[in-house]
Amino acid sequence: MAEAGLALALAHRRGALALEMELEVAAGETVALMGPSGAGKTTCLELVAGLLRPRQGRVSCGGRVWFDGAAGRDLAPEARRVGVLFQDYALFPHLDARANVAYGLRARGAGRAEALRAADAWLERLGLREASRRRPRALSGGERQRVALARALASGAQALLLDEPMGALDVATRAAVRGQLRGVLRDAGLPTLLVTHDAVDALALGDRVAVLEAGRLTQVGTHDALALHPRTSFVAELAGRNLYPVAVAAGAGLKEARAGAVVFHVLADQVEGPAFLVFAPSEVTLSAERRPGSAQNVFAATVRELRAGTDRVSVVLDASGLTMTAEITRPAAEQLGLSPGRDVWAAVKATAIGVYA
């Protein structure tokens, strides 16, 4: 395990929640922590940041031990060098953006002029030069997020913890901000733990996904790995949603969106270039032969796996290298005589496909 990363092993009890997890995040890697509400995601962040004391465990970052229950070592949050992005960003309302960003530097002993200069550099780097003298209430959601990021990074954080970074933004700004956030995280090169409930955010921002259910990590891996071999129904629900990074062609009306060797035909007037494509498994129809119809997206696929429910079946397919999940009724599955290895045709209507930047 690279020394520069974040390593945590936690055991904690809080009300009805019994949290027990082990995770390693490498430097420059972002792990998206997902799970149903109440699973312990925010508690996990609070424990790593030192805002809460674990019953037992060990947390280290960059080779430096922040907490070791057995050795009796517990560094206060201010001694840890952890950058936290709280759900509402927690910007100090009585300070302007510049003073907010300079706060961490001042707290760690920098002189006023020096801290403000460094703050200016960070604001410049994140494209916030014009906003630097404004108070948080006069900033847009996206600007506030960037100021919060600049503030955390400027204080010399060695690891980043983000709690629903996109949560406070409206849908329209989310896409643009997501792209910017990805860039900032990549440039920062720190081990990053990101709590989100949004699968698109997890795919766009996370290198790996860690799923927390009732205080335990049920699965950790790349989005693809989770989609292919989900270990719990929650993971299957989460990952088996036919979500792919694509490249959307320019133009209007029906156009192409490429995901590897697979070409989708979609309606996405506002979107161009790198984007995310999603459609529900229930929107996929299967047939034994290629049938003419209105569907613009028809793919030859091979059945990989079948997961039977009470009245429906999830069919995991391989379509030219792309993993796709279709949901059909039991009788339909029986009629088609589906089994692993069988070749079928999968069709999805363009109107059922969503494309997000």
Place this chain on the structure above:
Amino acid sequence: MGREPAAGEGDDARRDGLWGFALLAAVLPLFLGLALLALLTSLTPATLVRHLASETALRALALTLRTTLVATLITVGLGTPLAYVLARRRFPGRGVVDVLIDLPVTIPPVVAGVALLLAFGRRGLLGRSLEAFGVTLPFTTAAVVMAQVFIASPFYVKAARAGFAAVDASLEAAARTLGASPWRTFRTVTLPLAGPALLAGTVLAWARALSEFGATIMFAGNLPGRTQTLTLAVMTAIETDLDTAVAVATLALLLAAAALLAARLLSRRLEDGRG
């Protein structure tokens, strides 16, 4: 719908239709205003100043200013940590402390005075131990301060507690993760944001200390120069020298009004400043 616009209403806001309320609403302000107006206009400004320059009035004023200042400092010094702990921490017995802080506001000040006597009087609970060291509290200037702190501190603690509680705990958490020690966090984040509330509470407590009467006269007595505050002076003077009594009463009223005005102005300016 039968809405009748009351005289003087010019805005577009939807009227609540309770036209009778305007009439009833006017009664209290008139009642308060009439009494205060009578006080303010009773003496000519010249007479007012002449009587204020009397020895009684000046001594009472000096004593009141000294004692209320000390009482306010003690209140703020001890009340701020208390208010913070009450706002942020959960501990067994917190409910009891809450009630304790509220009590002085609800019990008659004279009763508070009796209680102070029983605790700190020469034969009181703590008083007898103090006697052993040669320290007598009743009927001293210190007793005046104690009575004022007893009566006025709840006003500050309640306001300060609300002020602290209104500061989002996540802001304090953010400051800690950015490298600020708990004390630095309090100084640079909590205090500035709770500032207006703390200031308003301080002025309120000072105004209450200024108007303290019952507990003072019971525990500290009515000794000119030593324990005779402005309010006590009014009561004493009214039997012999009405004009001086009125002058001192007017002074007390003006001080209280000045306190209120200062509190509002400062509050508003600080509110604007903290974004």
